[in-house]
Amino acid sequence: MPPHVILAINAGSSSVKVSVFTYTTPTADPTEIAVIEVAGLTAPPATLKYSRGDQHIKGQELPDVDSQESAYEYILNHLTSDEGLQELKHPDDIEFACHRVVHGGDYDKPTRIDRDTYHHLEALSDLAPLHNAGALTIVKAVHEKCPKATNVAFFDNAFHQTLPLAARTYAIDPKIAQHNKLRKYGFHGLSYAFITRAVASHLQKPAEKLNIIALHLGSGCSACCIQGGKSIGTSMGLTPLAGLPGATRSGDVDPSLIFHFTHDAGKPSAKSAKGMHITQAEQILNKESGWKALTGTTDFGVISGKAAEQGADGLYKLAFDIMVDRISDFVGSYYVKLGGEVDALVFAGGIGEKGAQLRQAVVGKVSCLGFALDEAANDKPADGVVVEIGKQGAKHRVLVCQTDEQSEMARECAQGADGLRRPAQS
Ligand SMILES: Nc1ncnc2c1ncn2[C@@H]1O[C@H](COP(=O)(O)OP(=O)(O)O)[C@@H](O)[C@H]1O
Ligand SMILES: CC(=O)OP(=O)(O)O
Numbered sequence: 464m465p466p467h468v469i470l471a472i473n474a475g476s477s478s479v480k481v482s483v484f485t486y487t488t489p490t491a492d493p494t495e496i497a498v499i500e501v502a503g504l505t506a507p508p509a510t511l512k513y514s515r516g517d518q519h520i521k522g523q524e525l526p527d528v529d530s531q532e533s534a535y536e537y538i539l540n541h542l543t544s545d546e547g548l549q550e551l552k553h554p555d556d557i558e559f560a561c562h563r564v565v566h567g568g569d570y571d572k573p574t575r576i577d578r579d580t581y582h583h584l585e586a587l588s589d590l591a592p593l594h595n596a597g598a599l600t601i602v603k604a605v606h607e608k609c610p611k612a613t614n615v616a617f618f619d620n621a622f623h624q625t626l627p628l629a630a631r632t633y634a635i636d637p638k639i640a641q642h643n644k645l646r647k648y649g650f651h652g653l654s655y656a657f658i659t660r661a662v663a664s665h666l667q668k669p670a671e672k673l674n675i676i677a678l679h680l681g682s683g684c685s686a687c688c689i690q691g692g693k694s695i696g697t698s699m700g701l702t703p704l705a706g707l708p709g710a711t712r713s714g715d716v717d718p719s720l721i722f723h724f725t726h727d728a729g730k731p732s733a734k735s736a737k738g739m740h741i742t743q744a745e746q747i748l749n750k751e752s753g754w755k756a757l758t759g760t761t762d763f764g765v766i767s768g769k770a771a772e773q774g775a776d777g778l779y780k781l782a783f784d785i786m787v788d789r790i791s792d793f794v795g796s797y798y799v800k801l802g803g804e805v806d807a808l809v810f811a812g813g814i815g816e817k818g819a820q821l822r823q824a825v826v827g828k829v830s831c832l833g834f835a836l837d838e839a840a841n842d843k844p845a846d847g848v849v850v851e852i853g854k855q856g857a858k859h860r861v862l863v864c865q866t867d868e869q870s871e872m873a874r875e876c877a878q879g880a881d882g883l884r885r886p887a888q889s
């Protein structure tokens with residue numbers, strides 16, 4: 464029997480990343496056979512990155528691709544026409560399409576997407592205006608172009624269902640909070656699940672005994688306090704806007720700021736995407752803030768480089784310093800939550816993995832807690848999923864983890880495959 468094929472799809476607001484896996488049994492980890500990414504959907508032309516075996520394509524422009532839907536269509540065509548990808552010659556070869564859905568509300572485990580689930584997720588789009596709609600567009604595209612595939616949703620908030628009551632409750636009228644489901648959900652959970660397992664394996668400790676402070680720093684940034692392998696605190700909230708600033712997100716602000724920003728910041732936005740209900744305030748704080756608003760670029764690599772050249776009053780330097788300030792606040796607070804029993808501080812996500820300067824500044828700021836860097840290891844981390852960058856003999860370890868949300872979905876999918884298949888298929 465040929466191996467089963469899983470497509471793990473991570474739809475961002477400006478990119479679509481798809482990893483192709485095969486698996487034979489639910490217990491063995493799936494094997495990644497290709498990775499493809501279409502980026503730059505909001506800053507055309509979109510570009511392609513592809514790798515399969517020895518074949519690598521990077522930066523190829525795709526002038527006809529300008530939406531999540533057309534990106535998926537392109538990706539599917541590319542994969543099925545790659546002669547070297549024997550396992551995926553036709554859309555019917557795909558058994559499961561896994562979708563990272565950022566806001567899953569009360570859904571707490573991977574769920575097959577049928578008509579009802581789809582509508583529930585559509586309703587939740589209000590709570591993740593930048594994220595859920597893109598994923599749902601691709602669910603639709605898979606349904607049309609790969610009718611034999613089973614669509615499964617993997618929720619970014621599911622990892623945080625262990626948040627203690629006090630950590631997840633806002634100090635507002637409890638009746639309204641319950642009725643409107645207003646609580647802290649937390650996100651980047653697929654990444655934190657991957658990090659927990661990878662770091663536990665690296666430290667040769669059972670995940671149930673692992674205490675870490677993990678930082679997922681990408682376009683969206685968050686921190687997570689993990690005790691005994693479970694989330695007990697995280698910086699994002701009801702939506703992915705809360706906590707740390709991001710590429711275009713403000714992160715925490717005084718909620719009253721909204722009413723003072725513009726006179727009509729509370730009104731629905733003219734720029735709202737079709738099918739979404741997004742106020743102008745959400746538009747401004749989610750899409751027109753963050754480092755982009757401070758410096759004009761969403762690339763933290765550029766900010767780090769220019770910050771190093773700038774004097775104390777430069778805006779790149781300010782954006783960099785704001786990140787260091789907010790991240791170290793969370794590290795300090797999570798250190799207290801863990802009572803100082805910390806196995807490691809873990810950096811992950813594009814910035815966490817590539818941003819040596821940011822790691823250096825953050826670790827310097829929290830050095831009073833017993834974290835210290837090996838400068839050479841930090842400047843050029845070794846290859847590997849989890850790598851040590853901390854100084855030998857320091858009280859606590861510092862690690863970099865190459866996190867992988869797609870591989871987390873594929874692993875969970877293969878493990879739960881029997882329960883996820885459509886009844887007619889099994
Ligand atoms: N050398 C670098 N130093 C610091 N940050 C970087 C570097 N290269 C890329 N980045 C940042 O990594 C981000 C992408 O991270 P990633 O986790 O892939 O984001 P996404 O949330 O879109 O999945 C880029 O937007 C950029 O800000
Ligand atoms: C939840 C979230 O912010 O995701 P991303 O970093 O991919 O935007």
Ligand SMILES: [Mg+2]
Binds near residue numbers: 681682683
């Ligand atoms: Mg991401």
